[in-house]
Structures are given as C-alpha cells and as structure tokens.
Amino acid sequence: MTxxxxxxxxxxxTWTSLICTLFMLLLxxxxxxxxxxxxxxxxxxxxxxxxxIQAGQAPLPLARIADAALAQHxxxxxxxxxxxxxxxxxxxxxxxxxxxxxxxxxxxxxxxSHTAAPLGPPMSGFMMVMLRLHVDLYAGLPGKLxxxxxxxxxxxxxxxxxxxxxxxxxxxxxxTIRTGRAPRTIWLDLHxxxxxxxxxxxxxxxxxxxxxxxxxxxxxHWKATELADMVASQGQGQGQQQPRAPASLLPVDxxxxxxxxAAPGMTVSFVAYPGTAFSTSRHYGxxxxxxxxxxxxxxQPVLIDAETGAVGATRHLPWYLTALLVSQPLHFGDYGGLxxxxxxxxxxxxxxxxxxxxxxxxxxxxxxxxxxxLTLRPxxxx
Amino acid sequence: xxxxxxxxxxxxxxxxxxxxxxxxxxxxLSALFFEGPGWVxxxxxxxxxxxxxxxxxxxxxxxxxxxx
Numbered sequence: 001m002t003x004x005x006x007x008x009x010x011x012x013x014t015w016t017s018l019i020c021t022l023f024m025l026l027l028x029x030x031x032x033x034x035x036x037x038x039x040x041x042x043x044x045x046x047x048x049x050x051x052x053i054q055a056g057q058a059p060l061p062l063a064r065i066a067d068a069a070l071a072q073h074x075x076x077x078x079x080x081x082x083x084x085x086x087x088x089x090x091x092x093x094x095x096x097x098x099x100x101x102x103x104x105x106x107x108x109x110x111x112x113s114h115t116a117a118p119l120g121p122p123m124s125g126f127m128m129v130m131l132r133l134h135v136d137l138y139a140g141l142p143g144k145l146x147x148x149x150x151x152x153x154x155x156x157x158x159x160x161x162x163x164x165x166x167x168x169x170x171x172x173x174x175x176t177i178r179t180g181r182a183p184r185t186i187w188l189d190l191h192x193x194x195x196x197x198x199x200x201x202x203x204x205x206x207x208x209x210x211x212x213x214x215x216x217x218x219x220x221h222w223k224a225t226e227l228a229d230m231v232a233s234q235g236q237g238q239g240q241q242q243p244r245a246p247a248s249l250l251p252v253d254x255x256x257x258x259x260x261x262a263a264p265g266m267t268v269s270f271v272a273y274p275g276t277a278f279s280t281s282r283h284y285g286x287x288x289x290x291x292x293x294x295x296x297x298x299x300q301p302v303l304i305d306a307e308t309g310a311v312g313a314t315r316h317l318p319w320y321l322t323a324l325l326v327s328q329p330l331h332f333g334d335y336g337g338l339x340x341x342x343x344x345x346x347x348x349x350x351x352x353x354x355x356x357x358x359x360x361x362x363x364x365x366x367x368x369x370x371x372x373x374l375t376l377r378p379x380x381x382x
Numbered sequence: 383x384x385x386x387x388x389x390x391x392x393x394x395x396x397x398x399x400x401x402x403x404x405x406x407x408x409x410x411l412s413a414l415f416f417e418g419p420g421w422v423x424x425x426x427x428x429x430x431x432x433x434x435x436x437x438x439x440x441x442x443x444x445x446x447x448x449x450x
Contacts, residue, residue: 166395174398175438179446186442193438196399197431200406293417329414336413336424343428350435 006167013160018362020153021355027147027209028352030134035333035341035348037127038086046124050089050112059113061253062091062271068116069093069109079106080278081252082270082287085296086334089113092122092270099275104140141216148213154206158199165196184364191357194350201347202354208327218320223277230303230313231280243282246274246307252284254309259286259302262311266290269299274306283312293335297325398434405430 033040041047066078076095084090091113096106110119123131136143169192172178177189231243256268272278272285279285283303289296299321303312317325329335333344409427412420 162399165399166392170391170395174395175434175441177438177442179442180449190439194435197402197434199399200403201410201428201431204407204410293420294414326414330410336421339425340413340421340428343425343432346432347428350432 006164009160009163013157013164014362016153016157016160017355017358020150020157021359023147023150024154025352025355027134027150028348028355030130032345032348033127033130034134035345037123037130041124041127044124044126046127047110047120047122048117050087050119051115051117053089053114057114060116061251062256063251063253064116065091065093065111065113066252068111068118069095072109072118073107076107078252078273079276080270080272083113083268084110085269085289090119099273100277103277144213144216148210151206151210151213155203155210158203158206161195162199165192168192184361187357187360187364191354191361194357195354198347198350198354202351204330205333208331211324211327212331215324218324219277222318222321226315226318227278227280227301230301230315231283233313243280245281246305248307249274250284250304250306250309255284255286255304255306258304258309258311259284259288262302262314263288263300266300267296279303282306294326297329298322299325402431402434 042049062081066081069081070076070078073095076097077099078093079096079099079101080092080094082092084092089112091111092108093111094106094108096102108122110122111117112119132138135147137147139146168188169176172189175193177193178185252271252273256271260266260268266288267290269287269289272287274283275281276285278287278301280303282305284306286302286304287299288302289299298317300314300316302314304310305312316322333341405427407427409424409430412427413424414420416423
C-alpha cells in the first residue's frame with residue numbers, strides 16, 4: 001500500500017462514516033430498547049400475562065383463537081394466526097378488512113393459547129415508535145432501502161477503518177490510551193480500541209441489518225416466482241392465475257393437521273388464511289419450522305386446499321429467504337438467552353461511543369488551522 | 383505524514399484484533415447451532431471485546447487518577 005492509497009482510504013473512511021453516522025446513532029439508540037422489548041413491554045404493562053397452565057390442560061384449537069379474535073373485531077376477517085417462538089403460551093392473530101388487504105391496515109392481537117383470553121397488542125405504543133424508527137423511518141419501503149444504503153456505508157466505513165487501524169496504532173501496544181495527551185489523541189485511541197474490538201460484531205449486525213431491509217422485495221420475488229409455481233403445479237389455473245375460491249372453508253385446525261402429516265417432525269409457525277399474500281385464493285398457506293436452534297428459524301410452506309383438505313405443493317425456501325431468516329437472529333441477538341441480549345446492548349453502547357468519537361475527531365480536526373500534513377500525524381514518532 | 387506500515391508490523395498490530403474478531407465470530411455462530419454450551423460459548427466469545435474495553439479503559443482511568 002502506498003501513501004497515496006492510505007490517503008484514499010482516509011477519505012473513504014471519513015466520508016462513508018460522516019454520511020451514515022447520524023442514522024447509525026438513531027439505529028443504535030432505537031435498537032437498544034428493542035433488544036429488551038419483551039421486558040420493557042412487560043414492565044409497561046402493555047400485555048397481560050398468560051394464565052398458568054393447569055395440569056393436563058391442552059392448548060385450544062386455533063379455530064377457537066380465531067373465533068375470539070373475530071368476536072373482538074367485528075367486520076374484520078382473519079389473515080394469519082401463529083405462534084410466538086419465545087412465548088409458547090401466546091398465539092397471535094392478524095385481522096384485516098379483507099384477506100388481501102394491505103399489511104399496514106392490519107390489526108395484530110395476542111391471545112392465551114389455553115384459554116383464548118385476549119392478552120392485548122403485540123407491543124406497546126412506545127416500542128412501536130422505536131420499531132418504526134429503526135426499520136423504515138415511517139417511510140415504508142423507501143425508508144427501509146434508505147437505511148439499507150446507510151448500512152452499506154457503515155460496512156464500507158468499517159472496512160476502511162480496519163485498513164487505517166495499522167498506520168494509526170503501529171507504534172503503540174494494543175489498547176494503549178495515551179492519557180495525559182490532548183483530548184483529541186485520547187479520543188483517537190479510544191476510537192481505535194473500541195472500534196477494532198467490535199469490528200466482527202458490528203459488521204455482522206450491520207450486514208444482517210442490510211439484508212433485512214431487503215425483506216419486502218425478497219418476499220415479493222418469492223411470491224411472484226416460487227409461490228406462483230406452487231399454485232400453478234396444482235393444476236388449477238394457468239401460470240400466475242389464482243385458482244377459484246373454496247366453496248366451503250375447511251377449519252384451520254384441519255389444515256394444520258394435514259400440513260403436519262405432510263411434514264412430520266415440524267412445528268407450526270403460522271397459518272395464512274386463503275386469499276392473503278402468503279396463500280392462494282383457494283389454499284391455506286401453512287408455514288412450518290424445525291426444532292433445532294437453526295432450523296427453528298427456517299420456514300417450510302405447505303399449501304392445503306381450503307375446500308378438500310388435500311395437501312398441495314410444498315417446497316423448501318429459496319436461498320435468499322433462508323439467508324433472510326438466518327440473518328434475523330444475528331441482527332436481533334435474541335438467540336442466546338438474556339446474557340447474550342445484555343452483551344448485545346453493551347456492544348451497542350460501545351458502538352455509540354465509536355460513532356460519537358469519530359464525529360468528534362472529524363470536528364476537532366476541522367477546527368484546527370494547522371497544515372494538513374501535521375494533522376495527519378496519528379502515532380508518536382519518538 | 384502517516385507512514386505506511388511494513389508487512390511484519392501489520393502482522394503485529396493485527397494479532398490481537400484478529401484473535402478478538404475470530405472469537406466474536408465463533409461466539410456469534412455457536413449459539414446459532416448449539417443450545418446450552420453454544421450459548422455459553424457465545425457469551426464468552428462476545429464478552430471478550432467488552433472485557434478488553436473494560437480492562438484498557440480501566441487502566442487508563444487509573445493512570446489518569448494517579449497522575450492527575
């Protein structure tokens with residue numbers, strides 16, 4: 001590497017960081033409460049706790065949950081019903097004006113799986129604000145893609161930061177903080193130490209976050225290709241044409257039974273009623289998951305004819321949806337118990353200091369009037 | 383001007399960061415594949431960067447206390 005390329009890396013690091021810093025600070029700050037959303041919502045009393053299970057008590061059929069949800073929301077229809085991976089006592093129901101209505105207009109409510117008692121909304125208003133700010137800045141798909149772009153800049157800032165780490169620390173033992181020197185030097189050392197030890201974590205969280213921003217286009221692509229193929233393979237309708245609606249609706253629990261028989265050993269994650277984005281006008285879409293830590297994240301769709309109960313097409317998810325589902329725990333940090341989530345939060349706080357110190361260093365350097373050659377001297381020459 | 387480091391220097395500078403990075407990655411993956419011991423491995427692997435921060439910042443604070 002030449003001195004000229006070093007200067008180029010510096011330029012890349014400065015500008016990729018500066019452009020994304022404000023948004024990354026927002027993502028770090030909103031992500032912090034999201035790590036503990038369950039505990040915070042419990043503390044806020046946003047959701048009622050499920051009743052303790054009596055001995056020998058079995059979960060209710062899903063149809064009973066759906067009935068409870070429909071009774072609570074007259075005029076609406078069921079879109080989805082499913083289970084919370086972390087809270088086996090909770091069943092969520094998503095309702096809307098019609099099966100094909102837009103997700104933004106849907107209502108999600110949580111019910112006790114054993115009593116069908118309503119437990120309230122899935123999250124508090126505060127947590128919803130944090131989530132929207134974190135996911136799409138209240139701007140829908142363009143907001144998501146914008147944050148994805150910012151995440152890509154973050155990854156570029158990390159890579160260029162690693163390249164710059166060597167020239168800036170070559171004369172120092174690892175982790176040295178030159179106390180007693182100018183604040184700028186102390187913050188540079190802190191920036192280098194905190195940045196370099198969190199590189200792997202922040203790269204993974206940043207890259208998986210970027211993958212998540214693409215979830216909507218990925219799901220749309222899957223629906224247009226794979227799901228359309230699954231529908232077409234049923235011999236009803238040609239190509240992308242939707243098959244005719246069922247004359248009478250098979251109970252949801254029958255559809256689940258059929259799907260489980262077709263995919264033994266798998267657990268139901270959620271069921272899409274006919275006519276939604278994840279089913280056809282004639283089929284239930286039953287989404288099953290595995291039981292190991294990794295396969296519990298992966299879904300396998302099975303189409304069940306909503307009139308006859310016949311098992312329709314089933315196939316594994318394509319690689320890009322597998323990547324999306326595996327990237328989610330790596331972004332959320334919700335796959336290693338409470339200690340892992342505490343570590344996630346602490347690493348998030350360290351990242352805030354890295355972002356803040358980087359911004360400070362840029363401002364401090366701009367404020368100096370010394371010639372550029374002097375301000376570019378990071379390591380002591382003594 | 384910042385001098386471009388030699389290859390040997392680069393290896394020395396990156397020895398600990400590389401170790402921390404690989405340990406973090408092993409921790410990130412272990413909980414994804416194994417429950418129980420995998421979780422503990424994740425806590426240790428991702429706890430290492432935090433421990434290093436605490437150690438070096440702690441040392442710096444003690445030094446400041448003594449001299450200041």
